[in-house]
Amino acid sequence: xxxxxxxxxxxxxxxxxxxxxxxxxxxxxxxxxxxxxxxxxxxxxxxxxxxxxxxxxxxxxxxxxxxxxxxxxxxxxxxxxxxxxxxxxxxxxxxxxxxxxxxxxxxxxxxxxxxxxxxxxxxxxxxxxxxxxxxxxxxxxxxxxxxxxxxxxxxxxxxxxxxxxxxxxxxxxxxxxxxxxxxxxxxxxxxxxxxxxxxxxxxxxxxxxxxxxxxxxxxxxxxxxxxxxxxxxxxxxxxxxxxxxxxxxxxxxxxxxxxxxxxxxxxxxxxxxxxxxxxxxxxxxxxxxxxxxxxxxxxxxxxxxxxxxxxxxxxx
Amino acid sequence: xxxxxxxxxxxxxxxxxxxxxxxxxxxxxxxxxxxxxxxxxxxxxxxxxxxxxxxxxxxxxxxxxxxxxxxxxxxxxxxxxxxxxxxxxxxxxxxxxxxxxxxxxxxxxxxxxxxxxxxxxxxxxxxxxxxxxxxxxxxxxxxxxxxxxxxxxxxxxxxxxxxxxxxxxxxxxxxxxxxxxxxxxxxxxxxxxxxxxxxxxxxxxxxxxxxxxxxxxxxxxxxxxxxxxxxxxxxxxxx
Amino acid sequence: xxxxxxxxxxxxxxxxxxxxxxxxxxxxxxxxxxxxxxxxxxxxxxxxxxxxxxxxxxxxxxxxxxxxxxxxxxxxxxxxxxxxxxxxxxxxxxxxxxxxxxxxxxxxxxxxxxxxxxxxxxxxxxxxxxxxxxxxxxxxxxxxxxxxxxxxxxxxxxxxxxxxxxxxxxxxxxxxxxxxxxxxxxxxxxxxxxxxxxxxxxxxxxxxxxxxxxxxxxxxxxxxxxxxxxxxxxxxxxxxxxxxxxxxxxxxxxxxxxxxxxxxxxxxxxxxxxxxxxxxxxxxxxxxx
Numbered sequence: 013x014x015x016x017x018x019x020x021x022x023x024x025x026x027x028x029x030x031x032x033x034x035x036x037x038x039x040x041x042x043x044x045x046x047x048x049x050x051x052x053x054x055x056x057x058x059x060x061x062x063x064x065x066x067x068x069x070x071x072x073x074x075x076x077x078x079x080x081x082x083x084x085x086x087x088x089x090x091x092x093x094x095x096x097x098x099x100x101x102x103x104x105x106x107x108x109x110x111x112x113x114x115x116x117x118x119x120x121x122x123x124x125x126x127x128x129x130x131x132x133x134x135x136x137x138x139x140x141x142x143x144x145x146x147x148x149x150x151x152x153x154x155x156x157x158x159x160x161x162x163x164x165x166x167x168x169x170x171x172x173x174x175x176x177x178x179x180x181x182x183x184x185x186x187x188x189x190x191x192x193x194x195x196x197x198x199x200x201x202x203x204x205x206x207x208x209x210x211x212x213x214x215x216x217x218x219x220x221x222x223x224x225x226x227x228x229x230x231x232x233x234x235x236x237x238x239x240x241x242x243x244x245x246x247x248x249x250x251x252x253x254x255x256x257x258x259x260x261x262x263x264x265x266x267x268x269x270x271x272x273x274x275x276x277x278x279x280x281x282x283x284x285x286x287x288x289x290x291x292x293x294x295x296x297x298x299x300x301x302x303x304x305x306x307x308x309x310x311x312x313x314x315x316x317x318x319x320x321x322x323x324x325x326x327x328x
Numbered sequence: 329x330x331x332x333x334x335x336x337x338x339x340x341x342x343x344x345x346x347x348x349x350x351x352x353x354x355x356x357x358x359x360x361x362x363x364x365x366x367x368x369x370x371x372x373x374x375x376x377x378x379x380x381x382x383x384x385x386x387x388x389x390x391x392x393x394x395x396x397x398x399x400x401x402x403x404x405x406x407x408x409x410x411x412x413x414x415x416x417x418x419x420x421x422x423x424x425x426x427x428x429x430x431x432x433x434x435x436x437x438x439x440x441x442x443x444x445x446x447x448x449x450x451x452x453x454x455x456x457x458x459x460x461x462x463x464x465x466x467x468x469x470x471x472x473x474x475x476x477x478x479x480x481x482x483x484x485x486x487x488x489x490x491x492x493x494x495x496x497x498x499x500x501x502x503x504x505x506x507x508x509x510x511x512x513x514x515x516x517x518x519x520x521x522x523x524x525x526x527x528x529x530x531x532x533x534x535x536x537x538x539x540x541x542x543x544x545x546x547x548x549x550x551x552x553x554x555x556x557x558x559x560x561x562x563x564x565x566x567x
Numbered sequence: 568x569x570x571x572x573x574x575x576x577x578x579x580x581x582x583x584x585x586x587x588x589x590x591x592x593x594x595x596x597x598x599x600x601x602x603x604x605x606x607x608x609x610x611x612x613x614x615x616x617x618x619x620x621x622x623x624x625x626x627x628x629x630x631x632x633x634x635x636x637x638x639x640x641x642x643x644x645x646x647x648x649x650x651x652x653x654x655x656x657x658x659x660x661x662x663x664x665x666x667x668x669x670x671x672x673x674x675x676x677x678x679x680x681x682x683x684x685x686x687x688x689x690x691x692x693x694x695x696x697x698x699x700x701x702x703x704x705x706x707x708x709x710x711x712x713x714x715x716x717x718x719x720x721x722x723x724x725x726x727x728x729x730x731x732x733x734x735x736x737x738x739x740x741x742x743x744x745x746x747x748x749x750x751x752x753x754x755x756x757x758x759x760x761x762x763x764x765x766x767x768x769x770x771x772x773x774x775x776x777x778x779x780x781x782x783x784x785x786x787x788x789x790x791x792x793x794x795x796x797x798x799x800x801x802x803x804x805x806x807x808x809x810x811x812x813x814x815x816x817x818x819x820x821x822x823x824x825x826x827x828x829x830x831x832x833x834x835x836x837x838x839x840x841x842x843x844x845x846x847x848x849x850x851x852x853x854x855x856x
Binding site for chain 2: 188195198199203204206
């Protein structure tokens with residue numbers, strides 16, 4: 013599947029978007045199993061990236077927690093997968109992530125942003141160590157087996173989560189809460205003085221973003237069949253969304269989507285052809301984007317289109 | 329009756345008393361000035377009133393309700409709004425959205441989004457920024473940014489407006505316009521408590537003046553009495 | 568009983584010495600240059616692996632690599648600051664924007680350095696033996712290498728503290744950390760101080776890496792856990808307070824040693840619990856402003 017950047021941009025118009033969605037919805041009917049699996053990976057990264065942007069985009073609070081929530085979802089699946097039906101398991105993964113995020117948010121979001129970032133960075137390592145200790149001490153085994161689910165089901169579940177997520181993100185951006193979130197990113201003090209319950213909004217939005225990450229973890233676990241704390245709590249799943257969001261740009265909804273799609277395809281290409289230079293390339297791209305393209309691809313595209321970015325923000 | 333009242337308000341930063349046992353009463357409908365040499369504790373006092381800081385001791389009452397240490401957003405919704413010394417606008421958002429935020433979130437009785445949009449436009453007109461409504465705020469001049477801050481504060485439907493050095497950095501024309509704006513706000517029935525350094529503004533607009541020096545209240549009274557007050561003159565000249 | 572306590576305390580001091588060193592390094596970078604350097608651990612790793620190469624392949628005493636690791640890491644850090652972070656500062660709209668973007672940039676740096684290390688040394692775990700003979704102290708055995716390392720870390724830490732407190736450059740550094748603008752106005756060459764501090768921080772990481780390699784095995788992906796610990800210590804000690812990082816490092820090391828004695832594998836969890844406690848009670852850290 014080789015969608016060029018241009019086509020993805022045009023896909024914003026409703027008609028084309030609908031066709032695109034239908035094509036994706038029916039993918040399993042006409043595409044090869046490899047393609048289905050590949051697109052599933054793309055969906056996973058889009059979900060992680062877009063949900064990361066829901067909170068970290070407007071507020072500017074950089075979170076490294078996605079891997080933690082993703083891991084929580086994975087382990088939920090591992091533990092409950094044999095006991096409960098799949099939809100419940102996925103929902104539970106989302107709910108537990110929500111609760112964890114509420115706790116983390118309530119604790120760290122009332123302080124300076126850097127504390128939040130630091131805490132989320134260590135949260136993944138912490139979860140890994142805690143689980144590892146627990147497994148060694150109490151269950152005696154390391155890791156668990158996960159219930160097997162076929163690739164078609166995985167694809168559709170992720171597709172549903174993705175659509176729900178995109179809808180949620182779109183609605184938030186256009187609502188008064190999106191406005192409030194952006195104002196928090198501009199000046200938290202002024203926002204609070206304008207009547208916004210800053211702490212509540214931050215914590216809740218952060219928790220909301222975690223739901224999608226947890227749910228995704230729960231379903232992705234079934235693809236791996238065996239998971240242990242190292243597999244489940246892998247910082248890559250925190251680093252990638254951040255990279256993809258910066259690369260794609262966060263000013264528009266399609267930014268993170270674009271970033272995730274391109275990066276996933278880049279990863280695929282690099283890992284097969286230049287596996288030893290993968291991280292180097294990613295790191296260099298990140299540095300280049302931070303210095304020369306601070307608004308990511310979105311900024312670049314808008315410059316080409318000669319539109320000023322803020323016009324997108326104006327509410328009718 | 330006193331809209332805002334402070335009793336023995338005290339705040340320490342480390343060992344230093346930034347505000348020390350300050351009593352103040354802001355009567356409803358009046359314009360009260362807060363002056364004093366740099367470092368007197370004026371902005372600190374505002375920060376204590378608006379919830380940015382919590383006093384070490386003392387009480388702050390708004391309409392007889394104790395608001396000491398309450399969170400800023402709650403104080404805002406109760407009817408206290410403020411502007412900031414270093415202009416604190418939402419730079420990357422268009423002008424109208426700054427005001428819109430206040431109209432939507434600033435009240436205990438929230439308006440619908442449609443009403444809020446209307447209120448925002450009306451306020452932009454009130455402060456004279458209608459034409460700039462879609463412009464990104466950071467490209468505004470200082471004077472315009474200050475007016476925007478006022479519009480945003482007014483959008484929260486305050487009964488009390490705290491203005492922190494609104495006149496600072498304005499040129500002659502802007503000063504006259506802004507003074508008119510303050511009068512218009514007073515005419516709407518809003519009580520104003522303002523920190524100022526520009527003396528002619530203070531003297532002409534204010535009904536009462538409170539003077540702080542090294543965190544303590546050293547004088548209070550009508551502009552005329554303050555101008556003649558020896559302690560005040562000494563505080564300013566002695567610096 | 569006393570032996571166990573002594574064992575725990577000395578192990579704690581060793582750990583603490585290392586923690587203090589890496590935390591002070593990061594504290595310099597964050598406190599003065601305002602860069603939350605997520606690639607800090609990678610400099611530690613580079614120090615460790617370089618020492619391994621020098622010792623194992625060239626058969627030279629690892630302490631010799633001190634002369635190499637320290638200065639080379641310093642130069643590397645200095646150059647990186649002058650090219651990357653200085654540039655980033657000039658294009659950042661505000662200090663808080665710079666803090667975010669510099670952190671993200673250090674993130675990219677982490678990827679790059681790790682990859683280079685993987686290319687140079689491969690993913691295998693490397694180790695060497697030096698001063699590994701036991702020493703008797705109060706009836707227990709301690710590895711000589713661990714004792715030497717601890718001593719070294721303490722000496723460097725105290726030496727650095729004195730540098731900050733007594734020398735002119737040190738005072739300039741402290742002034743820059745407190746208030747960069749005023750310090751600049753008072754004649755401190757701010758730009759040089761920032762780069763100097765960043766370089767110094769990197770040097771401390773490199774030296775810490777060398778010390779670590781004397782006691783533990785090293786490999787290309789060992790950096791991140793150290794970065795996290797350094798960050799936690801810096802936060803505990805007060806986000807940029809160098810004495811705070813010094814004390815915090817030893818405190819955490821001691822706690823880690825105690826926890827590991829009773830429940831191995833829970834050290835990091837313990838650090839985090841303390842971190843949480845601190846966030847709840849005194850968010851500005853032990854010696855924070």
